[in-house]
Amino acid sequence: xxTVNPLEVEGMFFTAIRVELPKTxxxxxxxxxxxxxxxxxxxxxxxxxxKLRDREVIAxxxxxxxxxxxxxxxxxxxxxxxxxxxxxxxxxxxxxxxLIKIA
Numbered sequence: 001x002x003t004v005n006p007l008e009v010e011g012m013f014f015t016a017i018r019v020e021l022p023k024t025x026x027x028x029x030x031x032x033x034x035x036x037x038x039x040x041x042x043x044x045x046x047x048x049x050x051k052l053r054d055r056e057v058i059a060x061x062x063x064x065x066x067x068x069x070x071x072x073x074x075x076x077x078x079x080x081x082x083x084x085x086x087x088x089x090x091x092x093x094x095x096x097x098x099l100i101k102i103a
Contacts, residue, residue: 007068009096012103016068027071029095033102034058034083036076036095038065043078056082058102062095072096 007016007029019026027038034057041061046052060083062074075092083089087101 009072009099009103012100014099014103018068025066027065027068029068029071029099031099031102034060034087036060036062036071036098038071039063039077043080046080046082053081056086058083058087058089060089060095060098072099 001020003018005016007014014029014031017028017030025038026040029036037059039061041059043059043061046055046057046059057080060076060079062071063077065071065074072095074095076089076095076098077091079089079091083098087098089098089101
């Protein structure tokens with residue numbers, strides 16, 4: 001099952017997506033600027049592949065999350081270089097804080 005819901009974070013709106021998969025969930029919170037996602041996101045592919053790096057994708061992942069609420073409150077384990085440069089995202093910052101920077 002796929003669930004898509006609006007999500008308000010400190011008065012700013014995002015889209016929360018949950019895809020139920022066998023033995024796991026795919027979780028993502030996004031807006032028109034970027035997104036945070038569960039461990040299924042391969043951040044390195046955006047940082048290491050020059051063609052993808054040129055896209056300046058604003059994205060980060062958190063690991064060990066099972067719900068959208070977990071994703072909001074988890075520290076980001078890895079972020080794209082473009083996220084660091086454009087919005088000041090850092091590994092270890094909380095998902096909610098990263099989202100506020102792109103709202």
